[in-house]
Amino acid sequence: MYDLKVLRDNLDHIRDALGRRGNDVPWDNLRALSEERRALTTQVEQLRRDLNKGSEDVARLRRAKEPADEAMATMKQVGDRIKDLEGSLRKVEEALSDVALRIPNLPQASVPVGNDAAENVEVRRWGSIPSFSISPKPHWEIGEGLGILDFDRAAKITGARFSVMTGAGARLERALINFMLDTHTTQHGYREVVPPLMVNRSSMTGTGQLPKFEDDLFRLKDEDYFLIPTAEVPVTNLHREEILNGDTLPLRYTAYTPCFRREAGSYGKDTRGLIRLHQFNKVELVSFTTPDRSYDELERLTGHAESILQNLNLPYRVITLCTGDMGFSAAKTYDIEVWLPSQQQYREISSCSNFESFQARRASIKYRSSGGGKDAKSDFVHTLNGSGLAVGRSVVAILENFQQPDGSVEIPPVLRTYMGGVERITIE
RNA sequence: GGAGAGGUGGCCGAGUGGCCGAAGGCAGCGGUUUGCUAAACCGCCGUAGGGACAAAAUCUCUACCGAGGGUUCAAAUCCCUCCCUCUCCGCCA
Numbered sequence: 001m002y003d004l005k006v007l008r009d010n011l012d013h014i015r016d017a018l019g020r021r022g023n024d025v026p027w028d029n030l031r032a033l034s035e036e037r038r039a040l041t042t043q044v045e046q047l048r049r050d051l052n053k054g055s056e057d058v059a060r061l062r063r064a065k066e067p068a069d070e071a072m073a074t075m076k077q078v079g080d081r082i083k084d085l086e087g088s089l090r091k092v093e094e095a096l097s098d099v100a101l102r103i104p105n106l107p108q109a110s111v112p113v114g115n116d117a118a119e120n121v122e123v124r125r126w127g128s129i130p131s132f133s134i135s136p137k138p139h140w141e142i143g144e145g146l147g148i149l150d151f152d153r154a155a156k157i158t159g160a161r162f163s164v165m166t167g168a169g170a171r172l173e174r175a176l177i178n179f180m181l182d183t184h185t186t187q188h189g190y191r192e193v194v195p196p197l198m199v200n201r202s203s204m205t206g207t208g209q210l211p212k213f214e215d216d217l218f219r220l221k222d223e224d225y226f227l228i229p230t231a232e233v234p235v236t237n238l239h240r241e242e243i244l245n246g247d248t249l250p251l252r253y254t255a256y257t258p259c260f261r262r263e264a265g266s267y268g269k270d271t272r273g274l275i276r277l278h279q280f281n282k283v284e285l286v287s288f289t290t291p292d293r294s295y296d297e298l299e300r301l302t303g304h305a306e307s308i309l310q311n312l313n314l315p316y317r318v319i320t321l322c323t324g325d326m327g328f329s330a331a332k333t334y335d336i337e338v339w340l341p342s343q344q345q346y347r348e349i350s351s352c353s354n355f356e357s358f359q360a361r362r363a364s365i366k367y368r369s370s371g372g373g374k375d376a377k378s379d380f381v382h383t384l385n386g387s388g389l390a391v392g393r394s395v396v397a398i399l400e401n402f403q404q405p406d407g408s409v410e411i412p413p414v415l416r417t418y419m420g421g422v423e424r425i426t427i428e
Numbered sequence: 429g430g431a432g433a434g435g436u437g438g439c440c441g442a443g444u445g446g447c448c449g450a451a452g453g454c455a456g457c458g459g460u461u462u463g464c465u466a467a468a469c470c471g472c473c474g475u476a477g478g479g480a481c482a483a484a485a486u487c488u489c490u491a492c493c494g495a496g497g498g499u500u501c502a503a504a505u506c507c508c509u510c511c512c513u514c515u516c517c518g519c520c521a
Binding site: 004005038041042044045046048049051052054055056057058059060062063068069071072073074075076078079243378 | 438446447475477478479489490491500501502
C-alpha cells in the first residue's frame, strides 16, 4: 500500500519501477480517481465550513431570541448538497482504495530484474549432495513403505492434497516442530506465539493477501473469517493499529501453525506426496524493525532459517528472487531451497522477505522513539518474515536424503532426543 | 444461544443536542526554581486528509469520541444496524 499523496505525485515513476509487476494495474483509472477524490474533498470541506459557520449563526440567533428560520432553510440546502457530494466521494474513495490495495510493492534496488523463476540468482550453497548406490526413491514411496504416510486414507477422510502421518512419521513431524521452536526461542531470541488460525478480513488486508488473492484462501461460510495461509498473517497483525516503542525494536516472534491454501491454479503440479498440500505445518519467523536496520534483519532472519537446515545436515542453496518471481508484498525475498535426491533438484523450503513499510502502511504499524520530544514523530516500521522452516517439506528432505538401501531412514542426530532416542525409522 | 452493562485522546476519566477536538488527572517533553534528589510552578503535549509556501518551518481548513447509516440548521450526546469488551444464565474442551 502506498501513501495516496506519494502515489498521486509519483504515479509515473512507480508505474515504471514496477514494470511487469504493475501490468494489471489500471493506471489511467487510478490517476482519474485520484484527481476526482481531491476535487470532491475540497468541495465537501468548503461546504462543511459554510455549514459549520451557518449553524453557529443559528445558535447565536436563537440565544438572542431572534428568528432563525431563514438561516435554517439555507443551511438545510447546504446540508443536502454535502450529503450528495459525500455519496460521490465515498464511491470514489472505495474505488480508489480497491485499486491502490492491488498495487504490488516496489522491489528494492538490489533485486535482480527478471521475468520468472529462471532468472532468480543463486547466492550460496551449503552441504554436500548425497550419492546413492541405487536410484533414490521419492518420499511418498519411502513413507508408505515404512507405514508412516497414508495418502489414500487422507483422500478418504477429506480429499486430494491432504496427508495422514502415523507412528514415527507423526513423531518426526512433532520432533521437527519442537526442534525448530526451541532453536529459535533459545538461540535466536524469538518470542513464541500461538495465534488464531482464522483471521478476519482486516488482518488479511493488512498483510496483503486481500483484496487481490481471495481465491487462494479458504473462507468460512457463516463468518467473514479466513483460514490462515501462513502464520505471517496473525503474527504480523499482532501489532496492527499500534504505535510501538522504538526502544523495544526489533520485535521477533516465532510461531508454529498449520497453514491452509487453496492452491488454485496449481492443478497437476506436485500432485503426489507432501510437497503441495491444502494443509501443512510451518514454523514462522516474524520481525518488526526500524527502516534503517531492516536489511540487516533480513540477512539475520535468513541465517536463522538456514541454521535449522545446517543442524539437520540437509544440503541447500539460497537464491534471490528476481523482480518477476517475487510475491505481491515483498521488497526483497530470499528463498532457501533444499536438495531433493528423487527430483535431482533444489526445492523451496523457506521464503524470507523484507516487506519494508508495505504491510506496515496497510496495517498501520508504527513506532516512536522515546528519546527527545521534538523528534518523537512516529513512522512506519518495516516488517519481515520467513519460514523457519516448512515442516512437511523438512520431513520430505529427511526421508529422501537419509534413506537407506534397506528402506529405512536415518534420523539426524539433533532430532533423536525429540524422537525418544530413535536413530532410524524402520519398517514396523 | 438468552438477559443486562459498557466502548471517549498513550493511560484513567468527565461530558445527554449548539464557542466540545473534547474538563480534570496520570504519563511524556521543554523551562523556572533548587546545594543534589524530590517537590512546586509555567508552557507544550492525538491522528489523518485538503489548501497556502519552490521546499522546510509555519499558517489555515476539514474529519475523527468502537464501525457504518439515519434524524437535525447543528450529534460524543437522539434513532437504527453491526463489531468488540464485561457480568449472569445456558452449552461446551
